[in-house]
Amino acid sequence: MTTGSVVTATRKAIGFDIGGTKISCGVITDKGDPVETLLPMHTPTDPTGTLDALRTAIQELRGRHPEVSAIGVGAAGLIEWPGGHIRWAPNNSYHDMPLRRLLEDSCELPTVVDNDANVAAWAEQVLSSAPNYMLFLTVGTGVGGGLVLGGELYRGKSGIGGEVGHLIVDPRGNIRCGCGNLGCLEAVASGTALGRYGREAATADPGGTLATLAGDPAKVNGETVFAAALAGDLASRAILRRAGDWLGIGIASLVNVLDLERIVIGGGVAAAGDLLLDSARASLERYLFARAHRRIPEVVAAAQGADAGWMGAGLLALNENAGMPSPV
Amino acid sequence: MTTGSVVTATRKAIGFDIGGTKISCGVITDKGDPVETLLPMHTPTDPTGTLDALRTAIQELRGRHPEVSAIGVGAAGLIEWPGGHIRWAPNNSYHDMPLRRLLEDSCELPTVVDNDANVAAWAEQVLSSAPNYMLFLTVGTGVGGGLVLGGELYRGKSGIGGEVGHLIVDPRGNIRCGCGNLGCLEAVASGTALGRYGREAATADPGGTLATLAGDPAKVNGETVFAAALAGDLASRAILRRAGDWLGIGIASLVNVLDLERIVIGGGVAAAGDLLLDSARASLERYLFARAHRRIPEVVAAAQGADAGWMGAGLLALNENAGMPSPV
Missing domain, CATH: 3.30.420.40 (ATPase, nucleotide binding domain)
Incomplete structure (x- = not known):
């Protein structure tokens, strides 16, 4: 700048x-x-x-x-x-x-x-001097994103593209996204998904940390899982890894198609840092096409805040x- | 031109x-x-x-x-x-x-x-006056493709992008792609996948058309399924629809992210025409984000041949x- x-x-x-x-x-x-x-x-x-x-x-x-x-x-x-x-x-x-x-x-x-x-x-892109081919993912209640291709924001034919939260990653999973479709990335990797995974875990272990923190397994939400993971709860950390795995799958799909250099993850859930990002990195590498013949793109936390x-x-x-x- | x-x-x-x-x-x-x-x-x-x-x-x-x-x-x-x-x-x-x-x-x-x-x-793009945001998919032994964004071939950072056959659409499916990864579009929607589906169907119905045509359920391949479908075999048509369903999922992912206008499908399997394309169209519509608020991109057979x-x-x-x- x-x-x-x-x-x-x-x-x-x-x-x-x-x-x-x-x-x-x-x-x-x-x-x-x-x-x-x-x-x-x-x-x-x-x-x-x-x-x-x-x-x-x-x-x-x-x-x-x-x-x-x-x-x-x-x-x-x-x-x-x-x-x-x-x-x-x-x-x-x-x-x-x-x-x-x-x-x-x-x-x-x-x-x-x-x-x-x-x-x-x-x-x-501008304030953090990102490279010219960059995917920005924001993981909060939903999963949003923006694509920078060739140094410019990509918008598609009419500007309504960039909906990376609605990549279809889990069509067999029978989990309906807020948008009404099945298997969107947002349905399995958002804060909302963390809450659903958390309620399942708390129901299976009603004496565990998540159920105890929320007071009731049915009251566990994404924030409960996030807070418990940061406090060291292993079940909650496994849930963050599960979301990270799905993020990595979505990221790999886009890198395979768009040959990107950097993936930046922001939004509330991304504040979990490497608890989320490490599994996203591992999953990206697992699903990357021709991984032995290319540079693996970096996955970093957003540098810009609220x-x-x-x-x-x-x-x-x-x-x-x-x-x-x-x-x- | x-x-x-x-x-x-x-x-x-x-x-x-x-x-x-x-x-x-x-x-x-x-x-x-x-x-x-x-x-x-x-x-x-x-x-x-x-x-x-x-x-x-x-x-x-x-x-x-x-x-x-x-x-x-x-x-x-x-x-x-x-x-x-x-x-x-x-x-x-x-x-x-x-x-x-x-x-x-x-x-x-x-x-x-x-x-x-x-x-x-x-x-x-050039010979068929395609619109400026176009996905070309070639469905043969594998699934390949090319993207035209803003009227130009898209290549990404180093030119190794565009691998639409390696969108991850079925990570739960436990089907390994030729590239070594799990759940690639190519693993579930290529001619190779048709052959696998066909062998499964022929093994389950050893007196059926597919097994009879191939002489042995284990010898059914993509060409067998293709030929039987064109001849009217219902089991083979269902297999083509299954491949088309997966193509539509991959196409929907890319339209959700890239806001494309037209999808062109070429390659040997695409010669099945609407036997393949109708299910791809239906699946695209089912997985398209905000389908009520946008024009649904057209899915057409390639106009150019070999x-x-x-x-x-x-x-x-x-x-x-x-x-x-x-x-x-």
Whole structure:
């Protein structure tokens, strides 16, 4: 993110990360430096409220940073690129919403709207100097992701690709994903899957750590498993390894097809670090095509934290409008 | 493949398709018209013999077509792009062979060397006016493929990607692929897999059509199943549907991640047409993420036949050397 020998004025953008429960935002420079972060807001339960919340935050931030020249939004859901039309978002109130146009009309600044996992991938790519062929996986309640191919975010025909959580890895497993299909990676390797594995383990061992921690085997969730694994519970560590095994299978499929150099894993579950990543690495190696004849891609934890979403969205807005003069 | 309003001289290339058993070659124009095809040669069993066979064919074809300005080779195996170094080819004698450099040194023409499935995909892309986001699958003894993303062949970091036959679709199935891994698409949806399914069916029904056709349940192979299915045998048609189901799962995974518009299926098994493709289409739809919110990609049979390999290789050579003046 450093400039070359030509000195150019610093450009700034406002970035947003619209999640299912909260909206994060701030101002970032084209050098990747965050200038100001607002306190996260609760995501309004209706589309109009969401739009109003974005407009209010933009007004406030532009008041203090009039040199802001672009707006970037990362949002959960299927989003057309470059149109910025939110086609479908199973966990949010908005859908069929032309968010890019609505924001550009009211704010008169160039705006980009992309999938939340894509903007987080972009933050990782830019701020961590990732190689040009990179898969970013975010493992939380679900499994999301973004692909960087040839140094650019990959979007496919209409921008609704990149759904790496919906690689079909376990069609025989009879486990239905939240999306309604059978055998998705998200169904077997997400925080939600950890909770299901945990409840099975706790039911089989009602006097064990998991059942004891949750008070009731039926109340075990992904957080219980995560906390118990970090505290040393062997059954919970085995569950994390099981999720890691599935992640490695999905990763191997994508490396076999896309010849990637680095896999970056972020999201809440990834905070388990090598408890999760070691089994993902071993599984990737086991399922990698022609492993003896190639370099095995590295699997690393995300370097960017909870701010990756809004920062990546702002950086993406500046990248897409790189040729545009600042209005100041 | 028609030129625009500017009239340019027709350019020509020699194309090769090096398979495990035979080498096809010919001369093609940049308009996609084949000018001459040589009779296929047996693939020599040693690398030196293979190289000599290519050089001899080039000399012969250039004698009759001195205006040839480029050479394109499609070859089975892991091949670095753009270096044209054959890193590994499990079914051929050559490996670790800098084929591009060897040909350029001896022929003094710009040369490209790429994976055989990639060049066939390129023929399909150019000659059938495929959309810009296309997956080409070739289903024969194995399952190979090529990806066109944004109108260009996708190669990944070093050119060894595109191995769609090694998507992991059935890790629980305990079926080992020829590559040594478990659960590859190739292990469950190739001609080899048809043969295995057929032997199982024939063993269970030793008086049935398959066992009768082959003379012995143990002698049933992919061709037996293919022929019996076309002749109307219901058990064999069910086997083709089973392979099609697995193809659809692999296709759905790639569409979910890569947002593709068209899937083209070629190779010997694809000659079964809708007996195979209908189940692949149904399976794709079943495993497609957010199917209600998107256009379902079309699954079609390859339009190009057995000449797709060498023709695509020649077209690719002309495409890569588009700016180069003809030496004539």
